[in-house]
Amino acid sequence: NAGVMQNPRxxxxxxxxxxxxxxxxxxxxxHVYWYRQLPEEGLKFMVYLQKExxxxxxxxxxxxxxxxxxxxxxxxxxxxxxxxGDSAAYFCASSKGxxxxxxxxxxxxxxxxx
Amino acid sequence: GDSVTQMEGPVTxxxxxxxxxxxxxxxxxxxxxxxxxxxxxxxxQLLLKATKADDKGSNKGFEATYRKETTSFxxxxxxxxxxxxxxxxxxxxxxxxxxxxQFGAGTQVVVTP
Numbered sequence: 001n002a003g004v005m006q007n008p009r010x011x012x013x014x015x016x017x018x019x020x021x022x023x024x025x026x027x028x029x030x031h032v033y034w035y036r037q038l039p040e041e042g043l044k045f046m047v048y049l050q051k052e053x054x055x056x057x058x059x060x061x062x063x064x065x066x067x068x069x070x071x072x073x074x075x076x077x078x079x080x081x082x083x084x085g086d087s088a089a090y091f092c093a094s095s096k097g098x099x100x101x102x103x104x105x106x107x108x109x110x111x112x113x114x
Numbered sequence: 115g116d117s118v119t120q121m122e123g124p125v126t127x128x129x130x131x132x133x134x135x136x137x138x139x140x141x142x143x144x145x146x147x148x149x150x151x152x153x154x155x156x157x158x159q160l161l162l163k164a165t166k167a168d169d170k171g172s173n174k175g176f177e178a179t180y181r182k183e184t185t186s187f188x189x190x191x192x193x194x195x196x197x198x199x200x201x202x203x204x205x206x207x208x209x210x211x212x213x214x215x216q217f218g219a220g221t222q223v224v225v226t227p
Contacts (some may be wrong), residue, residue, distance in 0.1 A: 043158070044217070045215060056212050099212070104157075106157050
């Protein structure tokens with residue numbers, strides 16, 4: 001039973017380019033969470049999605065960031081016009097349901113903006 | 115707002131030593147509390163959890179008790195192994211949250227033979 005998959009594992013972008021991070025949840029999971037880990041900091045919540053719906057985006061920056069979880073295919077976190085401050089590890093987690101259902105984390109995507 | 119504070123690392127121990135990692139939280143109501151562990155190059159794994167006051171979570175020799183009176187959820191293990199070397203994160207889910215977790219900064223633990 002495959003775990004949460006994220007790709008790419010490492011992504012290098014120049015300032016101003018777009019970054020697309022993909023997350024495939026565990027089989028049977030329809031809830032996806034995105035977290036960001038800046039250097040020397042803990043994980044910060046960004047967004048929570050169910051299939052085709054954004055449930056909580058209280059941690060998403062107002063500009064340049066967007067997320068989707070379509071009916072078919074992986075969840076995508078998209079960062080437009082990246083800046084150096086976007087360099088971080090981005091983790092995706094999935095769960096069977098809301099609340100205290102266990103969140104299973106992927107290995108993360110490390111984004112470096114040059 | 116809600117927050118989690120945990121002791122800074124790195125914490126360096128010898129094998130078979132006793133491990134304690136302090137975690138305190140600020141939140142309204144009765145949040146659920148979690149400990150996650152992250153091994154190098156991997157994602158976070160749930161280690162244990164407690165969903166109400168005085169609950170004790172336990173797994174793989176690790177324990178933590180939800181103390182409402184001191185707003186704490188300290189992680190303990192009686193005898194650590196080299197394989198316990200990792201980064202440990204304390205987290206909470208607020209009462210009114212759909213599932214969003216708030217994490218502490220993490221504590222790196224290094225166990226030497």
